[in-house]
Amino acid sequence: MASSIRSFFNKLFSTSNSSRTSCMQSSDGEDYELLSESRSPQIEWSSCVYKGQLPDGAQIAVKRWKYDLFTDINGFCSEVQFLGRFRHKNLLGLKGYCAEGRERMLVFDYMSNSSLHAHLHGDLEKEQQLDWHKRMAIACGCAEGLVYLHYYADSELVHGNIKSSNVLLGPAFEPKIVDFGLSRLLNDNVARARGSFGYTAPEDAQGEALTQRSDVFGFGILLLELISGKNPAEKIQSGTRKQSIVEWAQDLVMGGKMDELVDSMLHGKYNHEELEDLLNLAIMCAQLKPEDRLTMLEVVEYLKGSRHLECDNTLKLETKV
Numbered sequence: 001m002a003s004s005i006r007s008f009f010n011k012l013f014s015t016s017n018s019s020r021t022s023c024m025q026s027s028d029g030e031d032y033e034l035l036s037e038s039r040s041p042q043i044e045w046s047s048c049v050y051k052g053q054l055p056d057g058a059q060i061a062v063k064r065w066k067y068d069l070f071t072d073i074n075g076f077c078s079e080v081q082f083l084g085r086f087r088h089k090n091l092l093g094l095k096g097y098c099a100e101g102r103e104r105m106l107v108f109d110y111m112s113n114s115s116l117h118a119h120l121h122g123d124l125e126k127e128q129q130l131d132w133h134k135r136m137a138i139a140c141g142c143a144e145g146l147v148y149l150h151y152y153a154d155s156e157l158v159h160g161n162i163k164s165s166n167v168l169l170g171p172a173f174e175p176k177i178v179d180f181g182l183s184r185l186l187n188d189n190v191a192r193a194r195g196s197f198g199y200t201a202p203e204d205a206q207g208e209a210l211t212q213r214s215d216v217f218g219f220g221i222l223l224l225e226l227i228s229g230k231n232p233a234e235k236i237q238s239g240t241r242k243q244s245i246v247e248w249a250q251d252l253v254m255g256g257k258m259d260e261l262v263d264s265m266l267h268g269k270y271n272h273e274e275l276e277d278l279l280n281l282a283i284m285c286a287q288l289k290p291e292d293r294l295t296m297l298e299v300v301e302y303l304k305g306s307r308h309l310e311c312d313n314t315l316k317l318e319t320k321v
Contacts, residue, residue, distance in 0.1 A: 051110060059110035060095065064103070073099050080106070083181040086153050090145030092168055092176040111176060113169035120164055121231050125265070132270040134173045135226045139278065140303055141175040142167060146219060147296045149180055150212045157181050160210045162218030163199045163232075164225055198232030198245065202288055213290035219299065220285025223278055224249050229263030246286045253279055277302075 050062045076099050084094040096107040116138060118124045130138075142162075149157040159166075159180045168176045201217035204210060221232050224245050235242035238251065252261050258279055262270055281302055287293045294302070 061108045061110045063106045063108070065105065076104065079181075082155075086149075086157075086180070088145055088148040090141040090175055090177060091148065091180060092178040108178065111168035112171050113173055115165050116167040116169060116175070116226075117163070117165035119169070120225060120229055120263075128265055129173070130265075132266055132274075136274060136278070138167065138169070138173065138175045139223055139226055142177060142219065142222065143296065143299050143303060145175070145177040145180075146215055147300050149177075150215070150296050156212075158210045158212055159215050159218075161196060161199070162215050162222060163196045164222060167222070196233065198234070201290070203290055211290065212296065213293050216285050216293045216296060216299070217287075217290075219296070220282045220293075221245060223282035223285065224261075227263065227275065227278055227282070228261050229265055246283075249279065250283060253283065 047063055047065045050064065052060050052062050054060060077097075080094065080097045080099075084097075087093055092108050092111070094106060094108060098105040098107075113119075113129075114124060115122075119127075119130050146159065146162070149159060157180060159177065160182070161179060162177075166177060166179050168178055170176060199218045199221045201214045204214050224230070225232055228245070228249070230236055230245050230248075232245045236245060236248045238248055243251070249261055252258060258275060259272070261279065262268075262275065281294075281299065284294050284302075285299065
């Protein structure tokens with residue numbers, strides 16, 4: 001694998017390529033398809049993800065970063081090697097990297113079913129591939145991945161940017177969390193600006209340091225997104241008011257209208273008891289005060305202990321490797 005990745009990078013075209021084009025081109029004229037582009041409102045454009053293929057035929061995703069988002073090259077290489085040691089079935093593991101000249105690239109396995117965001121809000125939404133069972137399995141898998149980062153990795157990590165576009169889906173729609181540990185790579189100004197509107201915990205929006213409770217808040221928002229199909233980055237019209245997804249959900253739950261929360265794309269095919277459990281969990285995670293939120297260990301225990309959730313017997317924490 002390492003030699004295949006080296007060969008791949010040797011073929012890449014120079015940095016004179018525009019990073020905003022629809023493809024990245026190699027020295028022999030081969031194009032690499034642009035899969036996604038990520039920007040932040042607080043900082044200039046940050047990254048593009050391209051689909052590529054190694055000489056051995058393996059498909060990969062290459063994340064190409066803007067050069068000056070990072071610390072010095074030695075720090076970048078050291079941190080990438082550190083993050084490359086983490087392995088869990090619900091984390092998208094790092095396969096390789098490039099730090100040559102002004103290039104900064106990370107290599108991952110290619111995920112054939114794109115991102116959770118694409119299925120809920122993007123080009124794949126109308127294909128209606130995410131039934132209730134798949135959504136619950138995605139929630140459970142994301143919880144397991146975060147518990148590993150928080151408690152079972154060699155060094156406890158905070159993701160810092162939990163959102164649906166950072167949850168990629170494999171061939172069987174198994175979730176893989178991506179971009180974990182990036183706050184260790186980015187320079188301080190960029191790391192502070194990484195949070196995404198709608199998912200950011202109140203204390204993080206005020207400039208406080210990211211904590212594990214920040215990830216718990218983001219996970220609670222992700223649960224509400226899975227249940228409702230609503231985009232947390234957009235305010236929801238409720239009567240004459242526009243509300244955040246948390247405010248909207250809390251009002252409906254308190255009003256005894258939980259079923260109105262469910263994504264219409266499910267066409268009523270969901271389990272009411274599971275819905276009640278997941279909504280309670282989401283609200284406990286998305287509390288305004290960090291100290292009032294659950295920990296991810298408590299989240300997993302809740303999921304395992306639920307009498308109704310289909311995934312309650314599948315959650316098995318993986319230990320260090």
